[in-house]
Structures are given as structure tokens and as C-alpha cells.
Amino acid sequence: MPTIFEQPADLLGAVGQHLGYSDWVEIDQQRIDLFADATGDHQWIHVDPEKAAAGPFGSTIAHGYLTLSLANLFLPQIMEVRNTSMGVNYGCEKVRFPAAVPVGSRVRGGGEVISAEELKGGVQVVVRVTIEIEGGERPACVIDTISRFFP
Structure with a gap:
């Protein structure tokens, strides 16, 4: 359930507020392969399970930019700003x-x-999205995203 802001101006008072968490998403080989096809990044560490099994991680791993791109999936699950144009x-x-x-x-x-700061006609907010791995000691990705909302 996202944290709801009824209007963009409400973001101005939310600095320091934790917004909650998204749903869990499994990173399967199909998702990794589709990302490789979309970006042209077919490095073996991502797309060759046999070779990657003998590599430094013991299996294929998601592209860093695939992990980063999930911020776009997670942000609407974390926060919702209503009454925006x-x-x-x-x-x-x-x-x-x-x-x-x-x-x-x-x-x-x-x-x-x-x-969060006012800008001409709206509000700019920086939300730090931390993408964590279930059971992991360190996050997979930490992103300071910048969004602008206009009433």
C-alpha cells in the first residue's frame, strides 16, 4: 500500500519520512534475458548460466541497470501523489x-x-529508493530519484 500525498505541496513536509516498501519481485532468467535483448548487453555473467555457474557469483546475475530500472516499477507501489495534472x-x-x-x-x-522543494508550478522531490535482496546483507541498488509533480 503506497504512502499517499493528497497534493504535491504535501511532499514539502515529508522530508525524512520513510514511505514503506514495494512488493517482492523475483528476478528470473527470462527477465534477465529480455533485458539483455532490449539493451544489447549479452555479457556471459548475465545470459550464460553454464559459464556463470563457474564464475565469481556461482550463477547468472541481473544487470545493474535492470535492477536500477525496477525503481520505475517500485515507486508507484511506494508512494502516490494525488490531484496532479x-x-x-x-x-x-x-x-x-x-x-x-x-x-x-x-x-x-x-x-x-x-x-522536496517548490518549483515554478509544482514540487520537486528526491526519493531515495533502496532495492534490497531478500536475505541479503547489502542492498542491490540505491538510487536518489528526482520527480516533479504539478497540481
Whole structure:
């Protein structure tokens, strides 16, 4: 269940607020292969289960950018801003990949409002999305996403 903001201006008072978590998503080989096909990144560590089994992770792993792209899936599960005419993904300030995501892992995103400021006609918010691996010691990805919401 997402944290709900009734209007963009409500984000201004949410700095420091943890927004909750998304649903868990399994990272299977089909998802990895489809991402490889979409991006042209067919490195063996991602798409060759036999060779990857003998590699440093013992199996194939998700592309870092596949993991990053899941922020787009997780953000609407974490937060909802109502009474908007438009919401825009404006970019990212910082992205890190502390841990690899082995095939068969489950991941989810958690969010925290890092900053929020008024801009002409709307509000810009930075939400830190931490993508964690179920049972993992370190997150798979930490992203400071920038979104703009207009009433």
C-alpha cells in the first residue's frame, strides 16, 4: 500500500519520512534475458548460466541497470501523489550497486523522502529508493530519484 500525498505541496513536509516498501519481485532468467535483448548487453555473467555457474557469483546475475530500472516499477507501489495534472521522472542524483542480484533472487524497493522543494508550478522531490535482496546483507541498488509533480 503506497504512502499517499493528497497534493504535491504535501511532499514539502515529508522530508525524512520513510514511505514503506514495494512488493517482492523475483528476478528470473527470462527477465534477465529480455533485458539483455532490449539493451544489447549479452555479457556471459548475465545470459550464460553454464559459464556463470563457474564464475565469481556461482550463477547468472541481473544487470545493474535492470535492477536500477525496477525503481520505475517500485515507486508507484511506494508512494502516490494525488490531484496532479502531471508527474515527471526528472532524473537521478546518485546511483550505487552495492551487491549483485543472483538469478532466482527476490528484490523489493523501499523509499525515503530526501528533499522536496517548490518549483515554478509544482514540487520537486528526491526519493531515495533502496532495492534490497531478500536475505541479503547489502542492498542491490540505491538510487536518489528526482520527480516533479504539478497540481
